[in-house]
Amino acid sequence: MKRFGRENFPEQYPAVLDEWAEPVTTDDKDMQILRPLLKNTNLEFRGLKLTYSSNRDGWNPNSFHNKVDKLGGxxxxxxxxxxxxxxxxxxxxxxxxxxxxxxxxxxxFVFRKGLTELPFKLRKTGGPSFAQNDLPEIGPSFGADSLVIPLEKSNPKVARSKLGSYFERFPDGTNTLFGKRGASVQLKEFKVYHGVYEEGEYIPFTDAEPFALY
Structure with a gap:
């Protein structure tokens, strides 16, 4: 039964909140800041690469999906x-x-006290469903409303967050990832990082999932 545990299948379990991943030798300064978050994930020990940057690649859904689709978690x-x-x-x-x-x-996650302090993590709630609403006409959407970057033509830099239905609220009951800023903010930039895979190496979760259980 040992082979079915968290060590071999970490992402069949909720995110850990009190353990942090160690740096990987290929991490640059930005990746070193993000690395602790990846404890007990499939990317914990894997190098990272910047696959999408809104300011470099464009604030629109086509640019976003062209850069991030079928690259795994x-x-x-x-x-x-x-x-x-x-x-x-x-x-x-x-x-x-x-x-x-x-x-x-x-x-x-959110760095509430700046990048020199460990971030605060909020878990998925209500089971695995709707962790990501993967629609080609918008950017990333965690749940229906937990963290959404629609990339609308009229205001492509807006991000919205309402917690409670799909992801945890903060312990004090705050129901937006942005805290006192409210349910919507303007972004300076957003980026996406993926794991580095060798040529020919299998990348998981690169096709449709009609029966997503985890």
Missing amino acids: GMVVCTTTDGLVCGGYNPKGWVGYGEARGSIAAFL
Whole structure:
């Protein structure tokens, strides 16, 4: 039974809140900040690469999906215009097929005290379903409303967050990832990081998931 435990299948369990991953030798300074979040995920020991940058690649859904689809699980990192850094981990990644991709291991995070302090993590609630609403016409959407970057033409830099239905609220009851800033913010940029895979190496979760259980 040992081979079926958390060590071999970490993402069949909720995100850990009190353990942190160690750096990987290939991590640059930005990845070193994100690495602790990846404890007990499929990316914990894998090198990371920057696959999408809104300011480099474009603030629109086509650019987003062209860069991130079918690359496996990924980390979204947002920076608001006033410097708040937050985001989420999507274990099943994106494929752009218009489906809800489920995972109990998904989580949101925010650096409430700046990048020199460990971030605060919020787990997926209500089971694995709807961890990511993977629609080709929008950017990342954790749940229906927990952290959504629609990339609307009229206001592509807006991000919205309402916690409680799909991801935890904060212990004090705050129901938005952005705290006192409210349910919506303007972004300075957002980025997506994926794991580095060798040529020919199998990348999990790169197709449709009609029966997503984890």
